[in-house]
Amino acid sequence: MSLQTSSEIDIIKAATSKIDQVDFEKLTFGSVFTDHMLVCDFRNGAWEKPVIKPYEPFVLDPSAKVFHYGQAIFEGMKAYKTEDNSVWLFRPEENHLRMNKSAVRMCMPEVPESIFIDGLKELIRLDEAWVKNGKGNTLYIRPFMIAIGSGVIAQPSTQYRFCIILSPAKAYYSGDVKVLIADYYSRAANGGIGAAKAAGNYSGQFYPTQLAHNAGFQQIIWTDDATHTKLEECGTMNVFFRINDTLYTAPTSDRILDGITRKSLIDLAKREGINVDVRPVLVDELVEAAKNGSLKEIFGAGTAAVVNPIVGFQYKDEYFELPKLEKSYATDLKEKLTNIQYKLAEDTFGWTVKI
């Protein structure tokens, strides 16, 4: 679809701020939003002028395609405030690129940089007071696009809404995470939409994840749907396995999301001299390694939790406990990555972008 890039953004400021009503020490992830949002509609083959305005409800026809056909994509990213009160983004161009890849797969228009990146920066400048400094405090950023055209016929919409909302967040801690390895349910098909951050991928996981919860597990390690032999993702995160001193993670594919945390951790680990092997990892290998003691760690990797260490996994009827390590790769890599994000360590990769 053709893109009309606009170099300007309309800004309508909120009359009052809600910030005083928020207890920043008691935040539930993704539930509190800042004073403003960015909205930009796509109509007649072009993006309209983006507008930053007070956070407010959407008014949509009941036949809007997002409600019926799930034509919707999103991104997840964070802003960090340093000791000197400057605000930084982490590899935002990667989220922009991935949003547009998702858009192509879901038959939606790509979002130009002037709206995604410049719009985001402008929005954060306006709501900067909502980003608290100190490691562990972040502003979670949710760019998303929905099909707002009406009509209950299963065809791509001609009208879309791109929107960015912001939610202050504390460091994500989920307690001990035990995982179940999927041997029946799956999250993505070959030739499907698993590699896109498409809305439908996520609700499809709810039911199997609830079954896992009921059985005492916090997350599922998804396997390939055809054979259930390859370890692919962990909940809504990419997943790493440490066997002896090598880190393994699956290559991305059309079933696996190309996570930005994943690729950053791979680069960081390599820089630390850790051996990283990107190749399909088999359930059998994992079970074997758990049995012979060479399996040291499993962890999820994603923007929300950064690194999410796993304490044990169940496959079919057998539960395997992971060792408790003094020096774990998970802890070390998380520390190194967040230090870069909070500008507490030199960013030799050029990943951080000042707002």
Next chain:
Amino acid sequence: MSLQTSSEIDIIKAATSKIDQVDFEKLTFGSVFTDHMLVCDFRNGAWEKPVIKPYEPFVLDPSAKVFHYGQAIFEGMKAYKTEDNSVWLFRPEENHLRMNKSAVRMCMPEVPESIFIDGLKELIRLDEAWVKNGKGNTLYIRPFMIAIGSGVIAQPSTQYRFCIILSPAKAYYSGDVKVLIADYYSRAANGGIGAAKAAGNYSGQFYPTQLAHNAGFQQIIWTDDATHTKLEECGTMNVFFRINDTLYTAPTSDRILDGITRKSLIDLAKREGINVDVRPVLVDELVEAAKNGSLKEIFGAGTAAVVNPIVGFQYKDEYFELPKLEKSYATDLKEKLTNIQYKLAEDTFGWTVKI
């Protein structure tokens, strides 16, 4: 989830009707809606009282889970008006049952009969003037449910909206339909959500279908995602193949929607003495049958088009034309099924339900 069934429905009538603005001879499928809709919200673990009210937009928080995680399901059914101006539904209990199966798979609350069936009947009574009589005129019915709870965290919502909207429609005619057999893209995973009428399944098809359009094909015949050797669905329809005088269609599975048209056609065909074989149908078989002349027909089956004959198919680089038949099963079965729906033939199956 626990269900609170309500035996009553609030009705708020529209002050004026839009019906005079509608040209019933020129209807685009799914684009015009009647004066009223039924809305029923689920909150605090129970369904609230359903209300029938003037068709109007939804007002939803930008963080509503339907926008981010695609937690949304729908149904598609039709009402028919006979010569004596009575209005009939076709196997509505099947749609209700399937909606609730979809709900379970998508971690959503089941909708009680008092809301789905009784609510639908009440709604249609109110908008009865929108159902025109005469074969070919129908009222397309779209029950759907969306997650309206807010919060950008990938977890099931605690709040839902069930809604029914109605759209008058003419007989669906799509011209000559040529199909492409999928050898890369797919619509459903093993252990995925393909058997649910979940929103995300449909937008996932848009891009491959657009590629097919660009290559001159109206639809895709989906194959199993693991091997692309089994013929599963055609666009958003089930699919039948006639080889010599036997009708073949794939068994339903967790990748295939259990279509009500499909199962009705199977019963009808059997009653007509046609040999029906429900078993996996292979791409190779189809190509072979096309080559040796035993392939007589392919047709899609679904509520919107009822029966959708296909004139030819392409597999990889080869295009196969189907014969033009004097007496086709597709035409005959469509005639027989619509005669039952319009009460022009005796309904020996007990499929029709008077409103």
